[in-house]
Amino acid sequence: MLLLLIPLSFVESLIKERESLRQQTVTEVSSKWANSQEIYGPILTIPVQKRVQPEDGSKLFKDEIHILPSQLNIQGIVTPRKLKRGIYEVVVYDAEVSFSGNFDSIQKVLDQWSDYEVALEEAFLTIHISDLRGIREKVTLQWNDLSKQVSPGSAIPVLIPSGITVKDLETIQPDASNAFAFDLQLQGSEHLGFVPLGKETTVMISSNWQDPSFSGAFLPVDRSVTEAGFEAEWKVLELNRNYPQFWLGNAHTQPLKTSAFGVDLLLPATDYQKAMRSAKYGLLAISLTFLTFFLVEIFNKRKLHPFQYILIGLALVLFYTLLVSISEHTTFNSAYLISSGIIIGMIALYAKAILQSILQTLVLVIILCFTYAFVFVTLQLQDYALLIGSVGLTAILAFTMYITRKINWYALSSEKSTT
Template sequence: MKNQLEGISNSIANSITIKLMVILALILVLMIPSFMVQDLISEREQQSSATIDEVSSKWANRQEIRGPVLSIPVEKSTTTKDGIQLSTRLIHILPEQLKINGTVDPEKLHRGIYQVTVYQTKLDLEGNFDLSALSALDENEKPKLDRAFLSIGVSDLKGIKDEIKINWNGQSLMATSGTNVPQLIASGVSVSLPDLQEKLSERSTFKLHINALGSESLHFVPVGKLTEVALNSSWNHPSFGGNVLPENRDVSEAGFTADWKILELNRNYPQVFWENQFSENLTQSAFGVELKSSIDNYQQSMRSAKYAALIISLTFLIFFLVEIMTKHKIHPFQYILVGLAVCMFYVLLISITEHLSFDLAYLISVCVTLSIIGFYSLAIFSARKYSLILTLVMAGLYGFLYIVLQASDYALLIGSLGLTVILALTMYFTRKVNWYAISFDSKEPVPST
């Protein structure tokens, strides 16, 4: 009975089919630590985001400039059976022209190991208003031109560094905090205007300067019938977004310049409207720039971790083929240790990228992982030839993964072509192997290619 059990045990140990099933099971088991690595990356990313939000809230959050918007109370008289009733509502007039010229000076703040990008912006706004639209009001609607006011939206007032003075038709006016139209402009400043009665037949001009702090992004709402915005900055990794992309942009190592030109036809709200009719439309029309790092290390690390199953599978495939060629049996426990070493690559990668660039962190992690697996395989196979071949092939795998990570737009194409080549090479080198005849205790050599 003992001899029969030993025979069965030896048959199982020497069976290629069973070995393949064990390797497949080990790959599935090793998905558990790979998923734990992805959770770790997500946790670190959330911690980084929380730190950025905390620092930004103390400096100043994302800034959005909206306006200026001219608002005029209109008193309407309605005749009813009880007499004449008076009601008042606001009519909003947007600028005919709005030009914004500004600079964005970035700065990097540090909180522990995390880095937060903030900026100081200096903006010059100028343009004019056409009040001729008031002539279209009904005879029972009377604009209160002595109660008109301007509203300028600044999304985080904490960032304003200097007092805001508005040059209105040559007259200097001081802005006060808060707006009288919170549903249209939630945060900002307002300016009470002098009587506009004398300006009904001509355009009213304005100029103002905004010196403000912000973080991560700067956006604008195109309230002008013609809105022109020009920005320049020393930040060399801008991301232009929002509803409109810049007409012209120039990005170099020295920084970027960009300019936008938006017509009334490019947005979904008119020049003149009542109350809060188009508040949501104004929000949706915002555009601007985000100050992003050249590489999102957490995003890159997460993308690489999603290839863990592929790297583990191909690593096991290489070990298995060497095992077949050398007739040197590798214990499942040894496969597990190699798989864990592959998983440790991603832990090293995410920990090092928090201190160094992604490229350097990737290189260090690859070198450490290949050194561990290479020396371990040398002890297993007791042959430098096979250990060197295995190390070089794995280096090629990590090089292939790096190319896929860098070429995000072509990742699917490069990945599919690479896997096709790997499959073709595997089929070529194993084309003469008789899988039914071969076993680990077989004395017959595996056919060479």
């Protein structure tokens, strides 16, 4: 059994390697289509400056005031696609996302820095888009009912490392509400995320993807997941975040990132995880099978060669290689049924030849079927895996103690010595 731990460890390494290869494929395909998208904005930035006169002369300090929207509404429709690379599938998507909202009380913000000179005519908006390659259509922003063209790149790279900028906001109204609206046609992979910049942020996303995973700092306040797809709505208030509505300089960069939320469109990637978990039960399968053969030796006084034990053990280890390779082309449950059927059949034919007893072979087959069924149920009931495993092993040990309770082990040793 200790010797068979060596090939069993090789099997676990193989599972990790195949899982890593799948992740590399996902990363490669995503990098060519567009990576996961995280969108937030717009942020209104107003340049300011202040002149101070220290003892060594006058100095001019320049800075920027960043203001977040008072109201931010986001609506999006996500259409997923599956791209294939070899035997692997990668989920990508096309998204149509509409942003709308307004900036209120800009003058009240500026009054808090009244000792600065404000260059209101140089104000600009910045919108964060994590992967600009995903933009499919020209972007036009409506600012106070006027169309504004956007330019690539971010003028505030510390706060927004990747995005687009809207300048020439000559119609900005400091004492009134300034409305904005724009649409984005985006491509992305696996994840679509947002940051709640508004004093009140509302996000509504719908898609025909049947298995979404909602992630990030906030979960939807309302969701509906059916076979036709999902709909989700988030509502985040200013009080739910750890940063204010406006500030001076490059503060609050990290809190912005940690408040992100969104949805993941992922294919179920649990097959390799299930295969790894089943491989961890490999010693259990080997133990029960060897115990059965050992008891056959005792009760029927038939001696098996260690080489025969090794061949049977290698067959049990081979099960996990079959499981991984077949599950890459079909479902995990089907792969488990096919692999266990092959191994049980192979061991049964071999046992019939060496034991020369149909009854003993049938008992062995029943025990193998029970072992693989026990592991399969444990894999499915993930929340109760420890409980089921503990109870099952206790029952197996109790049964073994019961059937071997009257064996005189010293008599077996003396009999072997006499022989």
